[in-house]
Amino acid sequence: MQGLEILGLISAGSAILTATLAARSVLRRPTGSGRMVEVGEAIKDGARAFLRRQYTTVGIFVLLASLLFLVSPNFGPKASLAYLCGSLSSMAAGYFGMQIAIRANTRTAHSALSGLDEALKVAFRAGLVMGMLVVGLGMLAVLGITLGFDWLHDPSRLLPLSFGASSVALFGRVGGGIYTKTADVGADLVGKIEKGIPEDDPRNPAVIADNVGDNVGDVAGMGSDLYESYVEQIVATMIVGAMLGDVKYVLFPIGIAAAGIFSSIVASFMVRVRRGKDPSYVLNSASFASMAFTAISVFLLVRLLFGSEVALLVSIVLGLISGLAIGLASDYFTNRLHKPAQYVARSASSGAAINILSGFSVGLFSLFVPVLVISASVVASYAINSAASYGTADSLIRGIYGICLAGMGMLSVTGMVVSADAYGPVADNAGGIIEQCGEERARETTDALDSVGNTMKAISKGFAIGSAALTAIALFASYSQVAHLKVIDLLKPEVVAGAMIGAAVISLFCALVILAVSRNAFRMVEEVRRQFREIPGLMEGKAKPDYGRCVDIATTGALRELIVPTLLVILSPILVGVSLGSAALGGMQLGAILLGLVFALLMANAGAAWDNAKKFIELGNLGGKGTPTHQAAVVGDTVGDPFKDAAGPSLNIAIKLMSVVALLMALGGVV
């Protein structure tokens, strides 16, 4: 099996090399000049200051947790090291990815002056840095610790590494989400609605904070998030694989991930605008290509390793197709080219309330197909694999391994998905910079750039949510094995109670995050209003606003508010496990997965539907900008902001983190 280990290391190296080359290519571009550099510097300073302070807070947690691992009799120094490796590499992926993004924004803006093709290339390569760092560092961390500590036969010892990645990701997602939405909502509410000035107008005191938010939330936060999914899924699959009695099942996920990395690198070369082609088409076809390449190389891998064992292949492909199906369903419900988002836009003509209601119901509608798809792939992967005869373990473990492989299939293309996703905020930032510099001629290019990402964003969210559900189910199944639970019986009242508490904890978590955004945005609104009121000449563009105060409000608020929701997710499984026992803790995980899945899809898609309904109107439909219909649509968009970019994506991490905590408890003999 040494082949797979080497393959994994080569793929990690290639990913990091690709990231380095892409970073160099971005940094070689001209930074623009004058005002552009000035705005860029302000964004850079804000983003770095936030990340520094956030990592200080997180650092304290990481230090305490690593000490806990160190002194715990069930874990010890190796576990502590694995934990540190997981958390620090997650922070590194977020940090370096963001460093490039905050340098790529002015460069993209400058390139936009000379045309779409160049700008797209710069923005995509900046995204590629993040994408490749996530998969490269993830692979390196898992493989490095596994081989270094010789844990190939006992991969459950990797769980502290997973926990490190998860906890950092949750801090990052929650903190970044609160930051970015505080700034976004604050900027829009006063700027767009009360003052009637355009998005990204330099007179708006919150505009720099808003641009910073794109970077700390949608780049750094998102990067840690998908890093976590990736590592978690590989580790979960390795743990179940070890129960099958042959080390090749442990290494197989490494092989799948490597296939995905190589496929993503090859596909990334396809991103260039060909004359007459829609740039959306370019990004989509590169993503589809990466999936097709992955499917083909996994096919070869299965043939090589397992011969005619097709059950494994079917699960992986099922996972890929499910991810795509969930993404396309989300796209249908949220893209402004389709009926639902247009319906939401039309309903805005009856006022903000009806707009909110229709967006909310579109969100509820949209989750039906994805949930069915996930259910179907769980049942089908389990059935096909438990019926197949590979491995030496019983059919239950084989079935669970099948579910894990479906998750692996979904996550194998993470490199490409993250690249396409991180592209969005870079393009968004570039648009903001262009607006603030008054470079009207390039605004059209950056608008085109910005709109490119929509379908891709929906698809990557589909992958993130779908894989979170599958990973969480896989972790839940591993938990039952580690905790020696033969059944988790819903007829036991403590299991039902556990499920209810899990659902309630997820709801409380959402409440805390949304409340944090609305409370913080409230402060931001007050500050922006104050500046317009007290700084003479601001509205006329004769005076400069105090951007720093707004950046500070967003930073301080986000750091204060991220602690409680994160601790809730980490501590509540411990409480339930200790007080109600291991079966109740199993029920709790299921309750959390159910609610988390429903809320994540609801919030992502309702948010996107409101957003795109607003954009549909801004393109001149239904009266266009400045009408009451547009105002109503802006309200919907604002409500959707913390849904889709703060609470929603944090849920993906929360449900997995709860399962990881449960697994660690089982491993540590607490339940």
Place this chain on the structure above:
Amino acid sequence: MQGLEILGLISAGSAILTATLAARSVLRRPTGSGRMVEVGEAIKDGARAFLRRQYTTVGIFVLLASLLFLVSPNFGPKASLAYLCGSLSSMAAGYFGMQIAIRANTRTAHSALSGLDEALKVAFRAGLVMGMLVVGLGMLAVLGITLGFDWLHDPSRLLPLSFGASSVALFGRVGGGIYTKTADVGADLVGKIEKGIPEDDPRNPAVIADNVGDNVGDVAGMGSDLYESYVEQIVATMIVGAMLGDVKYVLFPIGIAAAGIFSSIVASFMVRVRRGKDPSYVLNSASFASMAFTAISVFLLVRLLFGSEVALLVSIVLGLISGLAIGLASDYFTNRLHKPAQYVARSASSGAAINILSGFSVGLFSLFVPVLVISASVVASYAINSAASYGTADSLIRGIYGICLAGMGMLSVTGMVVSADAYGPVADNAGGIIEQCGEERARETTDALDSVGNTMKAISKGFAIGSAALTAIALFASYSQVAHLKVIDLLKPEVVAGAMIGAAVISLFCALVILAVSRNAFRMVEEVRRQFREIPGLMEGKAKPDYGRCVDIATTGALRELIVPTLLVILSPILVGVSLGSAALGGMQLGAILLGLVFALLMANAGAAWDNAKKFIELGNLGGKGTPTHQAAVVGDTVGDPFKDAAGPSLNIAIKLMSVVALLMALGGVV
């Protein structure tokens, strides 16, 4: 055990007698004069027309279903008759209760001219008619069929009766909910927000439809809803009781219900305004008294029937206390006297979006304690009863019986809860009539009347939601027994898939109901705007609007939209059961219960928080009426309307109906 049967029949008779006396007392009051009668007649016509058309639609369904029972080899004519009895008595309770409500509104309005005490009495007695009809007819139907067909030893044959009550209730709640919110939202959006005219202004074309809505939704719909909970809970407890091997456990729930009926009747005499006392205090203390009386009489009943068997008593009292705790928690989060609703009000000063976000997060917060309370009473009731030694069956059945008793405890005071709840729309209608007649001097009285119900409304919603969850869990447990499932194992993928599908179906159901309201309200808004545009002199009060068109839009829309969500709830368990088997169907019920409970609490409490935040502002706080802050709060209130009065309460029925369908399938041998 004949004593209990006779006690049950006497209690049913007393309830129906009390209803008749209360109805006569209401009808003896003067109807008022001139304009008041005219408005009253318009409301009456609209309400009767809607109920007639709704019952025609429902009648077709009832006819088809009764034929199905008749020809099905597993059921036959007795089942068909039981089904008809369940559905027709539910319709009767809704019909007669509403007949009194639509006569009590003008009488309350007229009494308001001479003071608060009289008006409160009339409105409460109208509510009492509904409350007593619900418990009287419910008891009569269950006991009549049980004794008539001699099913005391096989109460599971009563399930068609439950199904009848459930399906009619779901049609009534969904149809009534869509109707009332279409009209309410339509009236508010154009009248209050666009035209700036007050609530219930006669110039508003949707005002009559709005008043009709209170009756068909909050009286008739609510009545069928609680009728269903009541019957369902008694039947579920009887079914589990039969498994304990002694007929006294089958009759015990009848005894508890009888104790509750007598207690409610006695407590109802306490409702009169004493000088210097807040009328809210009057209603609350009557409700608390009914709970205390019930607890005492159940204590005596247990002593008499079971001697020292305290486990049974503990469960019942636990249920009562839990219901109260859930209600008080809801009250804390939604009452305008407490911080959360005031926070929502304050956040409206940053605009509609922040108001929506804070109300939504208050809703999410508010469900934590109730869910913990329900979990705790499930675990505690089960533990105490399974450890006790009564009955001949195993401890599992005793534990389940304990959970059923907690539900019985909560529902024993249904008579009082419904009375206090049905009081609300009567008072609301009276206020509307006063406003339309321009009787400014009595407006203060009706406003005071209207505000009385708030805490009580929160408490009765707490009882409705809490008991729905407990009943659904009891039904789920009975299902496992009838379907011969020894375990429902969460480690089986089809159980997880079932749970996910259950969650998705509940989400889809909510989506359909909310979409129905927003779509229908959209039509209503268009019509109201058209009338203001096209009828000259309307705004100046010189011309009369066409109320009939608005009533028609609400009616037609509600009837068209109620079918799909109702069929979804009935057919989806059949599909899952047939395709994935009985264990998956069990999982589906749990998924539906989890999501249903979370959504029901979220929607009820977020809706109430927005509503009360708006009222808080309208009392002159934060600038009062007509300010942008008030406008923002109105948006929140409008979003909350379909949440709290259409989708939210329908969920209580939906989750139970799904379990009843599952039980019928198990009973019919389909799964």
